[in-house]
Amino acid sequence: MKFGFVNGQNMALLTDMYELTMAQSYFNAGMNDIAVFDFFARRTKNRSYLLSAGLEQVLYYLQNIRFCDEHIAYLKESGRFSDDFLSYLKKFRFSGDLYAVDEGEILFENEPFITVEAPLIEAQIVETFIINTMQLSILVATKAMRCRSVAQDTALVDFGLRRAHGTDAGMKAARCAYIGGFAGTSNVLAAKTFDIPAFGTMAHSFILAHESEEKAFSHFLKTYPENSILLVDTFDTINGVRHAVEAVKRAGLRNFRGIRLDSGDIETLAKKSRQILDSAGFEKAMIFVSGGLNEYKIKELMQKRAPIDGWGVGTELVVSADTPYLDCAYKLVEYRGRPKMKLSPEKVTLPSRKQIFRKYENGIIAEDKIALIDEKIDGSPLMKRYIHRGRIVMDPPSLEAIRKKAQESFDSLPPKVREIEKSRMPAPDLGPGLSRIMKKLQADIEKSL
Amino acid sequence: MKFGFVNGQNMALLTDMYELTMAQSYFNAGMNDIAVFDFFARRTKNRSYLLSAGLEQVLYYLQNIRFCDEHIAYLKESGRFSDDFLSYLKKFRFSGDLYAVDEGEILFENEPFITVEAPLIEAQIVETFIINTMQLSILVATKAMRCRSVAQDTALVDFGLRRAHGTDAGMKAARCAYIGGFAGTSNVLAAKTFDIPAFGTMAHSFILAHESEEKAFSHFLKTYPENSILLVDTFDTINGVRHAVEAVKRAGLRNFRGIRLDSGDIETLAKKSRQILDSAGFEKAMIFVSGGLNEYKIKELMQKRAPIDGWGVGTELVVSADTPYLDCAYKLVEYRGRPKMKLSPEKVTLPSRKQIFRKYENGIIAEDKIALIDEKIDGSPLMKRYIHRGRIVMDPPSLEAIRKKAQESFDSLPPKVREIEKSRMPAPDLGPGLSRIMKKLQADIEKSL
Numbered sequence: 001m002k003f004g005f006v007n008g009q010n011m012a013l014l015t016d017m018y019e020l021t022m023a024q025s026y027f028n029a030g031m032n033d034i035a036v037f038d039f040f041a042r043r044t045k046n047r048s049y050l051l052s053a054g055l056e057q058v059l060y061y062l063q064n065i066r067f068c069d070e071h072i073a074y075l076k077e078s079g080r081f082s083d084d085f086l087s088y089l090k091k092f093r094f095s096g097d098l099y100a101v102d103e104g105e106i107l108f109e110n111e112p113f114i115t116v117e118a119p120l121i122e123a124q125i126v127e128t129f130i131i132n133t134m135q136l137s138i139l140v141a142t143k144a145m146r147c148r149s150v151a152q153d154t155a156l157v158d159f160g161l162r163r164a165h166g167t168d169a170g171m172k173a174a175r176c177a178y179i180g181g182f183a184g185t186s187n188v189l190a191a192k193t194f195d196i197p198a199f200g201t202m203a204h205s206f207i208l209a210h211e212s213e214e215k216a217f218s219h220f221l222k223t224y225p226e227n228s229i230l231l232v233d234t235f236d237t238i239n240g241v242r243h244a245v246e247a248v249k250r251a252g253l254r255n256f257r258g259i260r261l262d263s264g265d266i267e268t269l270a271k272k273s274r275q276i277l278d279s280a281g282f283e284k285a286m287i288f289v290s291g292g293l294n295e296y297k298i299k300e301l302m303q304k305r306a307p308i309d310g311w312g313v314g315t316e317l318v319v320s321a322d323t324p325y326l327d328c329a330y331k332l333v334e335y336r337g338r339p340k341m342k343l344s345p346e347k348v349t350l351p352s353r354k355q356i357f358r359k360y361e362n363g364i365i366a367e368d369k370i371a372l373i374d375e376k377i378d379g380s381p382l383m384k385r386y387i388h389r390g391r392i393v394m395d396p397p398s399l400e401a402i403r404k405k406a407q408e409s410f411d412s413l414p415p416k417v418r419e420i421e422k423s424r425m426p427a428p429d430l431g432p433g434l435s436r437i438m439k440k441l442q443a444d445i446e447k448s449l
Numbered sequence: 450m451k452f453g454f455v456n457g458q459n460m461a462l463l464t465d466m467y468e469l470t471m472a473q474s475y476f477n478a479g480m481n482d483i484a485v486f487d488f489f490a491r492r493t494k495n496r497s498y499l500l501s502a503g504l505e506q507v508l509y510y511l512q513n514i515r516f517c518d519e520h521i522a523y524l525k526e527s528g529r530f531s532d533d534f535l536s537y538l539k540k541f542r543f544s545g546d547l548y549a550v551d552e553g554e555i556l557f558e559n560e561p562f563i564t565v566e567a568p569l570i571e572a573q574i575v576e577t578f579i580i581n582t583m584q585l586s587i588l589v590a591t592k593a594m595r596c597r598s599v600a601q602d603t604a605l606v607d608f609g610l611r612r613a614h615g616t617d618a619g620m621k622a623a624r625c626a627y628i629g630g631f632a633g634t635s636n637v638l639a640a641k642t643f644d645i646p647a648f649g650t651m652a653h654s655f656i657l658a659h660e661s662e663e664k665a666f667s668h669f670l671k672t673y674p675e676n677s678i679l680l681v682d683t684f685d686t687i688n689g690v691r692h693a694v695e696a697v698k699r700a701g702l703r704n705f706r707g708i709r710l711d712s713g714d715i716e717t718l719a720k721k722s723r724q725i726l727d728s729a730g731f732e733k734a735m736i737f738v739s740g741g742l743n744e745y746k747i748k749e750l751m752q753k754r755a756p757i758d759g760w761g762v763g764t765e766l767v768v769s770a771d772t773p774y775l776d777c778a779y780k781l782v783e784y785r786g787r788p789k790m791k792l793s794p795e796k797v798t799l800p801s802r803k804q805i806f807r808k809y810e811n812g813i814i815a816e817d818k819i820a821l822i823d824e825k826i827d828g829s830p831l832m833k834r835y836i837h838r839g840r841i842v843m844d845p846p847s848l849e850a851i852r853k854k855a856q857e858s859f860d861s862l863p864p865k866v867r868e869i870e871k872s873r874m875p876a877p878d879l880g881p882g883l884s885r886i887m888k889k890l891q892a893d894i895e896k897s898l
Contacts, residue, residue, distance in 0.1 A: 132611050165585045208789040325770060331653070335658045
């Protein structure tokens with residue numbers, strides 16, 4: 001397992017203060033029976049489906065979370081915590097169970113990605129990290145899959161590290177883009193950490209550092225004769241393509257890997273570039289495009305039959321620009337065996353331990369049902385136990401396997417749901433047992449008000 | 450200096466592959482003379498000013514960047530790099546100069562936050578990390594300042610860790626929110642790392658874990674009699690406020706810290722809650738609000754005179770939701786003493802080593818001029834040398850000093866520019882020397898095409 005920057009030792013304090021103040025209050029009252037929390041997303045603007053990702057980092061975190069002496073000393077200094085509670089924290093381990101859908105599975109509105117079943121204090125303290133990790137991973141994996149779904153047989157590469165929100169986001173985005181079907185990343189550390197292909201050639205600064213574009217190209221081809229993608233838009237794109245062709249010929253090379261367009265009217269420039277490359281005998285030279293791309297622009301250019309072979313997608317992928325956050329939550333649904341439900345306006349939760357049952361027809365998803373864990377429902381259960389009594393009991397699949405699963409999940413979507421234009425995110429049915437519990441709970445709560 | 454997760458040792462490979470492929474090409478040709486790169490932002494939708502932040506992390510990175518054996522082994526395995534070049538990387542240090550505006554300074558369109566003057570290869574390799582760190586920091590600091598600017602004398606707290614894009618973003622966001630005028634953060638590790646106040650009380654799960662809201666409140670007050678902010682909207686907000694008041698009275702407490710509203714029609718609920726609290730004799734009890742807040746909602750509620758004392762701003766702050774990325778760049782502007790300029794459509798850069806000169810009238814910014822470093826221009830120069838020959842030569846100010854400077858910078862803005870509704874981001878004038886160079890360069894380039 002490869003975990004990037006996640007470090008169990010240091011991450012324990014990466015939590016919200018209220019998790020710890022609540023924990024102390026529970027501790028004082030001896031309230032530490034088994035609680036069940038769900039992590040799920042509500043309906044999301046601009047998304048018809050959500051691709052699960054981030055679980056591996058959560059598994060590692062839960063198995064390794066420790067409060068070290070330095071953490072304890074800091075909390076003691078704050079004056080808010082008793083010695084008894086701090087002694088408890090010092091021995092803190094996650095001892096519960098974690099149920100989750102596999103990474104690479106596609107989910108819809110209100111379907112839990114993760115269910116934590118653990119002593120209340122443990123389940124509470126891990127909330128912040130779980131949301132922090134899962135939200136970003138789902139956002140980027142989903143955005144990547146949307147790009148993949150319109151790019152037909154062309155290649156996609158993650159160019160987003162520089163515009164990702166910090167270092168950890170750059171790492172997670174590279175991993176999740178790969179899950180969503182990208183061919184690799186420009187991020188060297190992510191390529192190393194996750195063992196995925198690294199891509200990269202030259203920037204405008206390389207051209208500018210030389211006395212002329214021609215000299216820059218010739219020089220680059222000397223270092224990478226077989227593997228140069230020459231960036232042609234620094235001054236004038238069409239001239240740039242001609243300079244690139246001349247440089248390749250001058251170097252006596254038979255193969256020309258290709259060019260990159262990073263600005264301007266891409267459709268026109270790609271078509272003209274293709275002509276120039278072809279008439280120079282470089283039919284196999286790739287046209288690679290970058291610069292402010294997203295799934296909508298890729299789709300448009302594909303529809304216009306722009307002769308593009310590959311795409312570098314950066315900013316809009318890694319910040320999920322049209323939907324930079326999910327309406328997601330980690331909610332208590334059961335404590336001491338009693339179902340729990342919140343009634344705040346527009347924030348109703350589904351109580352009790354649940355399972356998602358999925359029915360297929362001819363390989364296409366026909367119906368999802370969210371039901372109580374012990375309801376007898378037709379369909380394949382999607383949630384599996386990954387952690388039991390604090391130990392990982394099912395090794396997460398390899399990144400390659402997750403990526404393959406993501407493509408299979410996508411292929412099982414009804415055609416309408418695959419579209420990047422907002423069809424409506426399907427709202428799964430609820431099992432009859434779950435519906436009954438919800439009605440009863442709602443009535444009980446309203447009676448008590 | 451406190452740096453959060455930034456780790457010089459591990460961050461060297463956190464770069465784009467093309468930085469390394471270009472570097473090897475430069476290395477092979479012996480092209481490693483002094484280059485000058487600027488980091489700046491172009492005009493930004495929804496922002497009238499940008500608050501500088503993130504410099505401290507960049508300083509630490511530049512002083513500590515090293516390629517360790519594991520990095521070198523990975524690059525060697527990739528087959529793209531020669532032993533000579535890898536030997537160079539093994540000894541790689543940043544040996545150049547860094548000029549920057551102070552954190553907490555406000556800048557406008559095209560004004561460089563950072564100028565790197567270093568041997569070409571060094572200046573190139575550090576590009577990705579600089580953009581990654583600066584963009585997020587500027588985004589969050591600016592968003593925080595916008596919230597601060599409409600919140601009058603009420604308190605603002607960063608609640609964003611869970612929705613930040615990964616762990617590093619959660620840390621940087623807490624720091625930058627503090628720079629922008631927030632009182633503190635819910636993020637415990639950030640509070641510890643940056644020595645800023647930590648805030649937090651209770652979540653809905655705390656209420657739900659108990660048999661009733663009343664019992665939950667009573668129980669919490671037992672642990673924190675003087676310091677409880679009770680969350681009142683789990684079932685019915687007004688009932689929740691009444692339960693909170695009863696619980697405080699039942700506990701025999703004289704002081705009541707306050708309540709938190711997290712959903713519903715906040716204006717109406719805050720006004721009703723205030724009445725209930727006041728008539729119970731708790732005139733000093735705070736009303737704290739959270740849930741989907743941003744600067745626009747805070748401004749509206751302040752204008753409606755909703756009796757709110759504090760705000761927990763989360764998601765929209767830490768992902769800078771209305772502007773989740775900046776049109777920013779790190780561009781070569783000079784090499785071997787020769788000015789450099791790119792002509793790609795809408796992406797023109799300002800060539801040469803520059804300085805920003807700012808003129809004030811009665812404490813208010815009257816004019817900014819971007820000029821060549823050696824032009825004689827009226828006004829205070831904003832860029833200072835922080836690193837000389839690879840060593841930090843000016844210690845970055847304390848976080849408190851940066852925060853104070855940010856408020857002073859904001860107070861020096863013309864009133865129109867302070868507004869959160871988009872006034873136009875001022876475009877600074879260019880010095881006459883810089884203008885001349887640009888005209889000449891443009892002519893030269895066009896002639897050569």
